[in-house]
Amino acid sequence: GAGVSQTPSNKVTEKGKYVELRCDPISGHTALYWYRQSLGQGPEFLIYFQGTGAADDSGLPNDRFFAVRPEGSVSTLKIQRTERGDSAVYLCASSLGASSTDTQYFGPGTRLTVL
Amino acid sequence: SQQGEEDPQALSIQEGENATMNCSYKTSINNLQWYRQNSGRGLVHLILIRSNEREKHSGRLRVTLDTSKKSSSLLITASRAADTASYFCATDYGGYQKVTFGTGTKLQVIP
Numbered sequence: 527g528a529g530v531s532q533t534p535s536n537k538v539t540e541k542g543k544y545v546e547l548r549c550d551p552i553s554g555h556t557a558l559y560w561y562r563q564s565l566g567q568g569p570e571f572l573i574y575f576q577g578t579g580a581a582d583d584s585g586l587p588n589d590r591f592f593a594v595r596p597e598g599s600v601s602t603l604k605i606q607r608t609e610r611g612d613s614a615v616y617l618c619a620s621s622l623g624a625s626s627t628d629t630q631y632f633g634p635g636t637r638l639t640v641l
Numbered sequence: 642s643q644q645g646e647e648d649p650q651a652l653s654i655q656e657g658e659n660a661t662m663n664c665s666y667k668t669s670i671n672n673l674q675w676y677r678q679n680s681g682r683g684l685v686h687l688i689l690i691r692s693n694e695r696e697k698h699s700g701r702l703r704v705t706l707d708t709s710k711k712s713s714s715l716l717i718t719a720s721r722a723a724d725t726a727s728y729f730c731a732t733d734y735g736g737y738q739k740v741t742f743g744t745g746t747k748l749q750v751i752p
Contacts, residue, residue, distance in 0.1 A: 557738065568645075568729045568742030569684065582739055617684065626672050626733045627691075630740070632684040 528552070530633035532618050538639045539608055547603040547636045551620030558601050559630060560593055561617040569617055575601060576624050608640045645730045645743030653749040660717045662746040664730030665710075671733050673706055674740065675715050679726035687715075687728075722752045 531550045539545050551558050557576055561569035571585040575595045583593070590608075595601040605612055615635040621628040645666040654660050664673070675687045690697045690706045690713070697704045703716040717724055727747045731740040 559738070561742075566744075568731075568745050571739055571741065574739060584739075619684075621738060624738060626738050627689060628738065629686045629689075630738060631686070634683045 530618055530620055530631050532616075532633040532636050534636060535634065536637045536639075538641065540641050541608060541610060543608050545605050545608055545638065547605075547616050547638070549601045549603070549618030549620075549633060551599060551601070551618070552631055553599075555620035555622055555631075556598070557621045557624040557628065558595060559619040559621075560601070560603050561619065563615045563617055563635070565614075572603070574624075581624070605638075608638075610640050613638055613640045645732055645741065647728065647730060647743045647746040649746060650744070651747045651749070653751065654720055656720060656722055656750055656752050658720055660720050660724070660748055660750070662715050662728055662748070664713045664715070664743050666713075666730070666732050666743070667711065668734060669708070669711075673704075673713050674731045674733075675702075675704060675713075676729045676731060676742070677726045678729065678745075684729075717748075720748075720750045722750050724748060725750045 533548045559574045560572040563569045573583040573593050574581050578598045590606045593603045615637050617635045619630040619632045621630045645664045648663045674689045678684045688699045690704050701718045706713045727745045729745045730743045733740045
């Protein structure tokens with residue numbers, strides 16, 4: 527079946543602009559996660575959804591970052607007033623449930639470049 | 642912030658040799674997982690070991706966990722060129738999957 531998909535695969539924007547990154551999880555997966563990965567580093571947790579609600583948003587770096595999952599499926603990560611330091615690969619993952627033993631399946635990521 | 646640190650940062654071996662990489666973490670954990678990341682298949686879950694387990698096998702992979710030393714090792718036996726990738730350990734310490742990834746080991750397997 528289809529895996530996790532993310533669009534766009536690449537996004538180049540100018541400092542100060544607003545961007546939206548989309549994640550389509552595996553059908554039926556109730557848990558969805560966003561991570562950010564900088565060059566040479568491991569993924570860094572941003573936010574986790576269980577259904578439609580954000581169960582843990584402690585990894586969002588500041589209030590310029592916001593994520594939604596209005597119908598419990600597709601999620602959008604929104605970044606306002608982008609800064610050059612926001613440049614990274616943004617990864618989305620989904621899992622069947624939110625148990626710590628449920629495997630997370632990752633999408634290919636969106637590479638964001640802020641000029 | 643990164644919870645774990647992998648060692649070595651980079652490893653280069655010949656095809657057929659074994660590869661061992663280590664992960665150290667800072668706080669008590671619930672589970673530890675290993676992931677592989679390459680440009681072709683992205684980030685893929687390999688194996689999970691629970692905090693009350695000491696060793697686990699999956700195919701050519703062997704993972705050990707020493708909670709007293711807060712460390713884990715991943716052994717890949719009879720390596721193949723297709724094993725070339727970055728390997729990350731990831732820990733969780735709650736009831737759900739807010740995992741914290743390490744910094745990764747970049748493995749190169751030379752054919």
